[in-house]
Each structure stands twice: as structure tokens, then as C-alpha cells.
Amino acid sequence: MKSPFSFDNISLKNRISLVFAISTFLLLMCTIIISYQAMSNILTNKLHDTFSSNLRQIRLSIEDTVDDLNYVAQQIAFSENIGYKLENYLQYPPSFDRVKMYEDIKNEINVITFSNPGIGLSLLYNKQQDHYLFYNYGVKQEFSLSHDPLLAEGYNMHTYGPHISMEKYKDNYVLSTSRQLDVRFSDQIYIYLESNLDFTNDLLEVGSVMNNANYMMLDENHNIIYSENATFPRNSTFPSNKQGFGKQNGFYWFEESTKKGWSIVALIPIAEYNQEMNQWAILMLYIAILFVLISLLVSWLLWKTLYKPMNEFRHEIKLMGDNNFHSEVVNTKIPEFVDLIDHFRDMRGQIVALIHEIEKKERMRADLEVEKLKHQINPHFLMNTLDTAKWLAISGDKQELTSLLTSLNKLLHYNMGKLGILSTLQDELESMQQYLVLQQIRYDFEFETSLFVKEEVLQAPLPRFILQPIVENALYHGLVDEGTISITVKLERLQLVIDIADDGKGMTPQQVEELLHKQTIKQTNQGMGIGLNYVKRVLERTYGADARMEIASLVGKGTVVTLRIPYIKGEKA
Structure with a gap:
């Protein structure tokens, strides 16, 4: 005693x-x-x-x-x-x-x-x-x-x-x-x-x-x-x-x-x-x-x-x-501090349990929303592609039909990969190119595509299925009769910067603001905004505040969608 x-x-x-x-x-x-x-x-x-x-x-x-x-x-x-x-x-x-x-x-x-x-x-x-x-x-x-x-x-x-x-x-x-x-x-x-x-x-x-x-x-x-x-x-x-x-x-x-x-x-x-x-x-x-x-x-x-x-x-x-709940509190041996520390420890335990519960619920809700958006996009695209295959079969163009089905097979194999597993920039670009091949077969007007990327960043990891929705919006809602889509990938200050630009009809500032800052996008007959909202949510889920999507557009001049993603140097296969 x-x-x-x-x-x-x-x-x-x-x-x-x-x-x-x-x-x-x-x-x-x-x-x-x-x-x-x-x-x-x-x-x-x-x-x-x-x-x-x-x-x-x-x-x-x-x-x-x-x-x-x-x-x-x-x-x-x-x-x-x-x-x-x-x-x-x-x-x-x-x-x-x-x-x-x-x-x-x-x-x-x-x-x-x-x-x-x-x-x-x-x-x-x-x-x-x-x-x-x-x-x-x-x-x-x-x-x-x-x-x-x-x-x-x-x-x-x-x-x-x-x-x-x-x-x-x-x-x-x-x-x-x-x-x-x-x-x-x-x-x-x-x-x-x-x-x-x-x-x-x-x-x-x-x-x-x-x-x-x-x-x-x-x-x-x-x-x-x-x-x-x-x-x-x-x-x-x-x-x-x-x-x-x-x-x-x-x-x-x-x-x-x-x-x-x-x-x-x-x-x-x-x-x-x-x-x-x-x-x-x-x-x-x-x-x-x-x-x-x-x-x-x-x-x-x-x-x-x-x-x-x-x-x-x-x-x-x-x-x-700062969300660090694993450190030990010092034992001061001062009576006033002993009582205060006991209450602080009880409060900290309750806060940790509450945060874990909230994180779990938010994670489940985010996964469901991402899956929902992905399924909202895939059926729309698949239906249009199969409709094109039907008409190619009727017309008897076996070479075009073979090319379309080959590209569709590769694209579905890539997009149906397990959700949450990162891909590489090279695989994502190849999947996007397969998508463009399908669209060139089924589109009734000519468009050109160009790709500028350095070999040193091809193995950089990034989430699946983030480039195709942006290219799809450029085709459906950007180009008119004909045009050009260019994809540029560069490295700036340890960030991977991906620009997808078109010279189409562009958007108003109000449309850009709605796409960037509204949490939910109202679905239109053409699916305008669903793909971009999916990309935005995937970036938030994967990188948090370290990644962002930017849109610069002028009516009648075209649109540039920019993705800024933390660069992680990947290993060559």
C-alpha cells in the first residue's frame, strides 16, 4: 500500500x-x-x-x-x-x-x-x-x-x-x-x-x-x-x-x-x-x-x-x-492525468469501433454502386455489338464478322475480370483498342484514333475498365459524322496523366459541372454520364483524394477528359 x-x-x-x-x-x-x-x-x-x-x-x-x-x-x-x-x-x-x-x-x-x-x-x-x-x-x-x-x-x-x-x-x-x-x-x-x-x-x-x-x-x-x-x-x-x-x-x-x-x-x-x-x-x-x-x-x-x-x-x-488509434498513451503518474487518461482510453475504443462499423458499411455500399454502374454499362454496349454482328452475318461479310467477334471476345474476357484487381496500362490500352475496333466496324461514319504513350509507363498498374467508358462518351456524345479521338499518356511529378481528347461538339460549363461534381447522374436514353460516373467512383475507391478526373470542353470545339493517377512503377512481364 x-x-x-x-x-x-x-x-x-x-x-x-x-x-x-x-x-x-x-x-x-x-x-x-x-x-x-x-x-x-x-x-x-x-x-x-x-x-x-x-x-x-x-x-x-x-x-x-x-x-x-x-x-x-x-x-x-x-x-x-x-x-x-x-x-x-x-x-x-x-x-x-x-x-x-x-x-x-x-x-x-x-x-x-x-x-x-x-x-x-x-x-x-x-x-x-x-x-x-x-x-x-x-x-x-x-x-x-x-x-x-x-x-x-x-x-x-x-x-x-x-x-x-x-x-x-x-x-x-x-x-x-x-x-x-x-x-x-x-x-x-x-x-x-x-x-x-x-x-x-x-x-x-x-x-x-x-x-x-x-x-x-x-x-x-x-x-x-x-x-x-x-x-x-x-x-x-x-x-x-x-x-x-x-x-x-x-x-x-x-x-x-x-x-x-x-x-x-x-x-x-x-x-x-x-x-x-x-x-x-x-x-x-x-x-x-x-x-x-x-x-x-x-x-x-x-x-x-x-x-x-x-x-x-x-x-x-x-x-x-489523424486516424492513428494504435499508439499507447504515456503513464504520467499524476492523479489528475490518470483519471483523464482512463476516460480517454474508453472514448478512443468506442470511436475505433464506430469508425470500423461505418467503414464497413461504406465499403459495402461503394462496392454495390460500382457493380451496379458496371452492369448498367456492359449490357448497353453488348446489345449494340451483337446487333451489329447480326447484320454482318445477314450480309455475309465473314471477315468483318470474324474480326468483330474476335475483338468482342477479347474485350469481354478483359472486362469480366475480377472486380478490384488492378490491371496494367498496357492491358487497359489494348482493351480500349479492341473496343475501338468494334466501334469502327459498327459505326456508320469514319473516325480516326491516335495514341501517344511512352514504353516506360506501360507496366504501371491502374484499375480495370476506366478508359473505355470515356472513349465511349467521346464517340456517342462528342463526334458528329466524323472526327478524331487522341489518347495521350505522360508522366508528371510522379503522376500518370491520361488525356482523352475529341474534336466533337463539346459541352456547356453546366454539363461539365454536373458530370464532375454530382454524386449521381440521371440516366438518359443514350446513357450520357453513366460511364464517367463509374470512372470517377472507381478512382475514388482505389486512390481516394490522390487521384482525380478533370474535364475541359468548349461547345463546337471538343472535349478533353484528363485522369491524374498516382504513378507506381510496374515490373515488365
């Missing part, structure tokens, strides 16, 4: 409550034990990658700016035209030609610098006379050729790190380059170029991911040559490491080094870094853990405990709706 507190006796309502309670408890436990550590590691790595990528972009931007400065300086230094005019300018005494030479040199330098939008202040500086000339913008009085820090040193060319611009009315930090020119009459002429970008706003803030980040620049000895943070003053040493990141004096720092020795360092306050981490953690916690884990866990438990049995029970009901 089962205990009243057994799980099998728990109702559906209590099971749902229990499942949700267990899922909530498991969610809390998983959140406390796993989520914080896992998300902390994931977000730390993600933020490290983000900051490293940001620093890499800043480093590339600074290097591109330095390269632009050096490239423009080289363009000016190696310009033969500028060098030639500069030498002439230095030799000319004050005159109109010297002024014109000055403007020419200035314009050529401006053309080179203007084609490089990253170039700001540009000028030539005479160190011996402490005098600058050919400048494109205003210059401060305290102009100096060299600045701290020295970022890179080369042959006759120096690149200086971030310093206050020498352009008048401009106090932004810029990068600059100076290069000595090779002038024949003076060895104290230098090119001075500044970047057109604000070092702080345009270069250091490229792709910045944190608003309160500060930046520093270090030389190859890790001395600070530029700093935005007072905690790490200029000219002091910064304790960096090979890993490229760390923690120092309340800041997280990330370093991006260059091949020339100097490096960029980003300083992020620990409080803001943790705030960024917490925002990521909260977002991922609620989205990933809350929704994904709850959805997956609860969905799986509901599917396992409740939905799976309910779905199987629903599937059983659907199978019964």
Missing part, C-alpha cells in the same frame, strides 16, 4: 509549486557560490583588454603624428627648388627681388604643409641671428627651437615630446620636430614644425574608455617626461614592470611601449575601475544569470516533470485525430 505522502499522489498544482521553489533555491545558491568569482575574472580580463586596446590606439596615433612631422620635414629639406631659392634669398641684398623670393619660398613651404592637415605651425629658424622666417602662423616672442622632453634624436633631426605650442595665442600641448637644412651659405638654418592636434584632447583621448583616466609618457629609462597627474610628477621615476599593468598609489595603471623606447601609461582611479567592474557585473548578473539560468533550469524541470507528459498526451490526442 502506497503512503498518502508519496510523490505519485502529489497533485499537479503542488508539483508546480515545488518545482518553482526548488528552482529559486538553486538559483540563489548558484548565485552566491559561483557568480561573483566567475564574473570577476571574466570582467577583469575584459577591462584589461579594453584598456590595452585603447592605449595601443593612442600610441599609434602619436607615432603617426611623429611620422607626419618627420615626413614633411624631409619634403622641405630635400626640395631642390626650396634649397636653391633659399640660397639665393640669403645672398640677395634688400630689394624687391628679395621680397618676391621670400614670398615664393613661403608659398612653397605652405603648399607642402597645407597638404598635410596634421601640421600646425611651420617656419625656418636662423639660429645664428635668432630669427625665424617663412612662418605660416603667429609666433610667440619666447620662441625656442628645442623643448623638453626630447622624444627622439636622429641625424640633424630631433623630435620633442608634448610641450606648450610656440604658436601665438595657442597654449595647447603639441609635438614638434626640428631639422637642420643643408644650406651652402649658412649652417644655422633649421626647419621647425609643430603638430596641428591638441596632444591632450586629440591624441590622448582617442577612443578613451574612462572619463577620469590620466596619461603619462615615459622615456626609455622609465622617467616621467609628461604627466597629467600630480601624484606622479614630471622627472620622477615610474615603477613599471614587464607585465604592462599594475596598481600604484590608489591607481590601476596600464602601459603601452614603443620600439623607440618611450611608452604611454594610463592611470585609472581604483574606485572608478571598480565602479566600471560593478556595472559590468550587475549587467551580466541580471541578464546572463537571472534570465538564462532561471529560464534553462525552470524550463528543463517543467519539461521533465510536467510538460513532457502533457505533450505526449497531447500527441496521442493528435494521432487519434
